[in-house]
Amino acid sequence: MAMVDGRRTASQRPMDHGGAGTPARIREFLDRERPATPCVVVDLDTVRERYAEVSEALPEARLFYAVKANPAPEVVRLLVGLGASFDVASPAEIDLCLAQGATPESISYSNPIKKRSEIAHAHAAGVRLFAFDSEQDLEHLAAEAPGASVFCRLLIHSDGARTPFGKKFGCAREMAADLLVRAAELGLDPCGVSFHVGSQQTDPGAWEVGVADAAWVFRAVAGRGVHLRLLNLGGGFPASYVEATPSLSVYGKAVQEAVTRHFGDAAPELAAEPGRAIVGDAGVLRTEVVLVSRKSYDDEHRWVYLDAGRYNGLAECEGEAIAYRIVTPRDGGPVGPVVLAGPTCDGDDVLYQRTVYELPLDLRAGDQLDILSAGAYTASFASVFFNGFSPLPTHCIGARG
Numbered sequence: 001m002a003m004v005d006g007r008r009t010a011s012q013r014p015m016d017h018g019g020a021g022t023p024a025r026i027r028e029f030l031d032r033e034r035p036a037t038p039c040v041v042v043d044l045d046t047v048r049e050r051y052a053e054v055s056e057a058l059p060e061a062r063l064f065y066a067v068k069a070n071p072a073p074e075v076v077r078l079l080v081g082l083g084a085s086f087d088v089a090s091p092a093e094i095d096l097c098l099a100q101g102a103t104p105e106s107i108s109y110s111n112p113i114k115k116r117s118e119i120a121h122a123h124a125a126g127v128r129l130f131a132f133d134s135e136q137d138l139e140h141l142a143a144e145a146p147g148a149s150v151f152c153r154l155l156i157h158s159d160g161a162r163t164p165f166g167k168k169f170g171c172a173r174e175m176a177a178d179l180l181v182r183a184a185e186l187g188l189d190p191c192g193v194s195f196h197v198g199s200q201q202t203d204p205g206a207w208e209v210g211v212a213d214a215a216w217v218f219r220a221v222a223g224r225g226v227h228l229r230l231l232n233l234g235g236g237f238p239a240s241y242v243e244a245t246p247s248l249s250v251y252g253k254a255v256q257e258a259v260t261r262h263f264g265d266a267a268p269e270l271a272a273e274p275g276r277a278i279v280g281d282a283g284v285l286r287t288e289v290v291l292v293s294r295k296s297y298d299d300e301h302r303w304v305y306l307d308a309g310r311y312n313g314l315a316e317c318e319g320e321a322i323a324y325r326i327v328t329p330r331d332g333g334p335v336g337p338v339v340l341a342g343p344t345c346d347g348d349d350v351l352y353q354r355t356v357y358e359l360p361l362d363l364r365a366g367d368q369l370d371i372l373s374a375g376a377y378t379a380s381f382a383s384v385f386f387n388g389f390s391p392l393p394t395h396c397i398g399a400r401g
C-alpha cells in the first residue's frame with residue numbers, strides 16, 4: 001500500500017484485483033440466488049484449499065482452527081472432516097464444535113480469561129487442554145479441571161499486526177516460568193507455552209521474538225524439573241486485503257527457521273491457531289449502495305453509504321485496520337475519491353476516510369458492491385440488532401454446503 005501525504009492509499013481500480021474481481025463460484029451464486037443484502041457468502045471449497053495451504057506451510061504443526069474467525073456450523077463441520085483441531089474461547093464455541101462432530105480431544109480452550117463456571121463446563125464436556133496467563137486462572141483450572149494439560153500464554157511485543165492484541169493477553173516470560181512450575185505443584189500437566197503475534201501480521205519475522213522467549217521458558221523450567229513439550233505459535237497468518245503480504249509458505253519457512261534457531265535439536269511439538277488465513281479469502285460480503293452524496297458544492301469527496309457498516313459485518317474497519325478490496329459493477333470507468341460509511345446513525349459507523357478509496361464516478365444508489373476476502377471476523381463480529389439493522393447472514397456454498 002503506497003503512502004500519499006502520510007495517508008495509506010488503497011487505490012481501488014479493477015487491476016488491483018489481479019483482474020479477478022469477485023471469485024467465480026461466489027459470483028455465480030449471487031447472480032443466481034440474488035440474496036438480500038448485506039450478506040456474506042462463504043465458499044467451502046476455498047476454506048478447504050486454504051486449510052491445505054496452511055498445513056503445507058506448517059507441516060509440523062497441529063492446526064487448531066480459531067473458531068471466532070468464522071463460526072458458521074458448515075465451516076466447522078468441513079474442518080472436522082479435514083481432521084482439524086479447534087481453538088475455542090467460550091462454552092458456546094465448545095458446544096458448537098462438538099455439535100459439528102469434533103471430539104473433546106481436538107479442542108483447545110485458548111482463552112486465558114474465563115470464569116470458573118466456564119472451565120467446569122469445558123471439563124464436563126471432556127476438554128483437557130487449556131491456556132492460562134495468571135495465577136488465579138491456574139488455581140481455577142486446578143479446581144475445576146484437575147489434571148488437565150495447561151500451556152502458558154506469553155506476552156510478547158510485535159509490530160506489523162494490522163489488528164494487534166496489545167497487552168491484554170499473556171504474561172512476561174519470568175512469570176510464565178514460575179506459573180508453569182506452580183501448575184505442576186497444583187497437580188496440572190504443564191505442557192508448554194503459546195503466544196500470538198497479532199492478527200493479519202504482515203511480517204513473517206514477527207514470530208522470532210515469541211519463539212525465542214518460549215525457548216527461554218522451556219530452559220528455565222527444565223532446570224526446575226518441569227519438561228515442556230508444546231510450542232503453540234498462535235494465529236496471525238494473513239488473508240488478502242489491499243496491502244499485499246508474503247505467501248503462506250514464506251511465513252512457514254520463517255517460523256520453522258526460528259524454531260530451529262532457538263530450540264536446536266530439542267524441537268518441541270508445534271501447534272498453530274490460524275483463523276483469518278483459513279476463512280478470510282473464502283468469503284465475499286455483498287452490500288448495496290444506499291446513497292451517494294456530497295457535503296458541500298466544492299467537496300472533492302463523495303460519501304458512499306453502504307447497507308453494511310461497522311455493526312453488521314465490517315467491525316474490522318475500526319481504525320481502518322483492515323482495508324478490504326472492493327469490486328463494483330461499474331469498474332473500468334473513470335473514478336474519484338470517496339469516503340465509505342455504514343448505514344446506522346452512529347458517527348463512528350464510517351469505514352474509510354483516511355484510506356483513499358477511488359470508486360467509479362457513476363456509482364449510484366442500488367448498485368451492489370462486493371467486499372472481497374470478507375470470510376473472517378465479519379458475520380461473527382456483527383451486533384445483534386443495533387439501530388434495527390439485522391446481524392449479517394452467512395450463506396455457505398460448495399463442498400456440499
Ligand SMILES: *Cc1c(COP(=O)(O)O)cnc(C)c1O
Pocket residue numbers: 066068069087110111196198199200234235236237273274275276277
Ligand atoms: C483470534 C485468535 C486466533 C486467530 O488469529 P488469526 O489472526 O485470525 O489467525 C488464534 N489464537 C487465539 C488465542 C486467538 O484469540
